[in-house]
Amino acid sequence: MSVQIVLIAAILTVFTAFSTQLLSLAVQPGWMTGLALILAAVAIAWTAVIIWSYMLVRPAASGMPGRALAAGLAVSLCALVLAPTAYAARMAYVSRDLVHHLFAGNMGPVVADDPWSGTQRVNFLLIGADSAPNRPGVRTDSMTVASVDTATGATTLLGLPRNLEEVPMPAGPARARFPYGFTGDGLDSHGLLNEVFQYAENHPEVVPGVPDGQRGPALLKETVGGVLGIPVRYYAMVDMKGFAEMIDAVGGVRITVEEPIVYGKYREGLLPAGTRRLSGEEALWYGRSRTDSDDYVRMGRQKCLINAVARQADPVTLLNSFDGLATATKRAISTDVPQDLLPALVELAQKVRDNPIKSLNFVPPLINTAYPDWRFIRHKVNEALSPVPRTPAPAAQAARPTASPEGPVTLDKTCG
Template identity: 25%
Template sequence: MVQSLGESKKKRKRVRVRWGRVFGALLLLCIFIIGVYSVYQYIQGTVEANNKSFKNDKGNYSFQGKNDEIGAVNVLLLGSDSRGEKQARTDTIMVAHYDQRTHTVKLISFMRDMYTSIPGHGKGKLNAAYAYGGPELLRETITENFNLDINYYAIVDFKGFEEAVDILVPDGIQVDVPHVMSSGIGMELEKGKQILHGKELLGYVRFRQDRLSDFGRVQRQQEVVSKIMEESISIDNVAKLPKLLGILNSYVNTNMDTSTLFTIGKDIVTKKSGDLETLRIPEDGTFQNKRYEDNGEVLEVDFQQNKEALKEFLVGE
């Protein structure tokens, strides 16, 4: 009887070991399949993007942002409408703030007409810094005027915005268009609530021929980014991330590595990052409209108040 019990225990032990091996093999197989699928999706996205007529300026920029450590990462986001110029203008200037510990994402929009000190170029509008010296001079200008360190840059061609929206939210985004929009956007958007897709959403966020001018445009940009984040939350979109990165590879010029982009993107589409908080610089009541002969209409800013607003927004101090 004793021998029989001992043999029974040995059999059970052997069974457990075998099941452990099976589980380990299945786990490795799943990891392998996910890896192969991710590579396939990335390649597919790259091929699809390269088949488009658009070719992004992938020139290498010198960028001296500090290497990120475990903590906060600030990414300079620039919207570019490249039409073959040596140095395209940027009419969208944002900084995305990502906290690697809490996984929170915050978005700061900088008005392009702010009258700033541009290192080596005297005074001028904020977006002139990009025209003079690309993302690095713009980084230096933002740091000098607002005490904000920036780690990375990402220049996104507007065509890439269309592609990304249609991948993440194929059913579109509902917005309430306040009035007919047509001037300067290559289309006509009717007044009222409606579902817009990538191309139409781009027109919606770029329109500025109304009484709010750039202020309305920045407000719509933040609205659309928030809604895209809200609507794109799903496990399905995690699977789409490799393809999305593959497509954006042809539309985005950035010094961020793919693994960092994937990590931040995963946190966003799985809701790990929480709701998006937004801020516009300058804040209401901290600027005046002025006109200078060499620069035209500008925003003359109270920099001290806006530095404090930035600090409170980012770190709560």
């Protein structure tokens, strides 16, 4: 009984005080394999103790009712031991399978003291991909760079519209083919930014030496990084339909809808204004609907949705919905984040969640998507990411973040 009390206390402590560290272990296959084996051994040993105890203390001559009651109690105790350990072992297996399926191979030893190699900021390209039967290939209709301060977790989302034209290409074969900016292949193509991904997949010669499925992300990372003037280190791409499954797996997302949003191919749905919990399908349409609005309004909602998901995806929620979330993630997400970086990424994600998330969208009137000023874009990015000394503001003003006509970095108020 003393051992059992200590075990229960230890489990409760781990799940409450060390939930972030627990998630860090959940993304390490070696730990997951070891945990599954330990849990199996504990379950077998504990069950053996229960059965042995029953054999020692069972009533010798209490008749059938007494024996049935004692046997039923022993079976119930075995079930109480086996059920949670079996569930935990299953979760360990699912985690191990997800990490091996989704994340790239090891990138070499990561220095525990500084897994980011002294980098002040790490930049992730977040891609929302949409494919349809009447549309060949994949269109990256949502492109956002999350620039994260590795020390504090302070994050700025830099949004690029899908319809940027004549985007400068990175040095090498891509720039040699498009020296004056990307113009597409001329076949049902408008030469927009959201076509770069599929163009690279269809034309191996512009990204030599890179295998199928990786050429698109590789070229898009370099292209977006060149536009913003920052190195884009990793990417994560989510399929729109899979995104809805992921939202459902965590029980929906609570968000403020500032104005009614019509959604559905035939305008069959309406998201009324107000704060509510959206299902996966509703969240998907919240982020993609352009009815009675445009691409730029949609981009603002997408940043708001990313903000809301980041804040509400706490460790306990993720653990409770881990099985369903892992299944949806395997179908919906592709990324080049290496396995060895995952524990550090989990810790960084917790810091992100504890900080306000700012955003800067390069949309009209800030820029002209047909004739963008690339130097101006890079200047605004540098301005947004540079540390700015803060002075105490009057309380009345501090509660009202504002935006100038030039489009500085603003807080996403609708995600609160």
